Amino acid sequence: xxxxxxxxxxxxxxxxxxxxxxxxxxxxxxxxxxxxxxxxxxxxxxxxxxxxxxxxxxxxxxxxxxxxxxxxxxxxxxxxxxxxxxxxxxxxxxxxxxxxxxxxxxxxxxxxxxxxxxxxxxxxxxxxxxxxxxxxxxxxxxxxxxxxxxxxxxxxxxxxxxxxxxxx
Numbered sequence: 001x002x003x004x005x006x007x008x009x010x011x012x013x014x015x016x017x018x019x020x021x022x023x024x025x026x027x028x029x030x031x032x033x034x035x036x037x038x039x040x041x042x043x044x045x046x047x048x049x050x051x052x053x054x055x056x057x058x059x060x061x062x063x064x065x066x067x068x069x070x071x072x073x074x075x076x077x078x079x080x081x082x083x084x085x086x087x088x089x090x091x092x093x094x095x096x097x098x099x100x101x102x103x104x105x106x107x108x109x110x111x112x113x114x115x116x117x118x119x120x121x122x123x124x125x126x127x128x129x130x131x132x133x134x135x136x137x138x139x140x141x142x143x144x145x146x147x148x149x150x151x152x153x154x155x156x157x158x159x160x161x162x163x164x165x166x167x168x
Contacts, residue, residue: 002125009123013064016113020077021061027054041087042163049160056080067126071142074118075149081111082153087161118142
């Protein structure tokens with residue numbers, strides 16, 4: 001029998017998974033626009049950035065929705081949000097309503113929610129629970145995977161991101 005926790009984790013997974021899936025689908029449909037945008041903010045190989053960001057957003061979204069490899073999926077979301085924070089949102093300040101750019105409150109909330117999910121686990125209404133691996137990937141392991149998502153994001157930026165001097 002499902003508990004309130006299991007239902008809460010299902011709602012959380014489906015909610016943030018759907019947001020990321022929608023982002024991925026939007027980017028998939030706008031390949032040229034998204035690739036050009038990656039280039040405009042200083043990413044080398046913008047077509048490659050488009051491919052990997054789109055694949056990550058779609059893949060992570062689906063995994064979160066069904067609760068499969070949930071902590072790894074959460075780490076992927078944390079990584080994407082870390083890149084978004086560092087390359088786009090941090091200079092605008094906290095508020096997402098800051099104009100002309102958007103602040104970092106939105107990416108922070110998504111990343112923190114993903115970290116909480118990685119630590120708490122997916123709940124019993126998940127593929128992870130059905131496969132009897134949910135408890136193997138949450139807790140400190142989930143926290144560590146979240147930190148790994150941040151580290152991988154900084155690795156990606158170290159290799160591919162070269163902002164213009166005025167943005168540094």
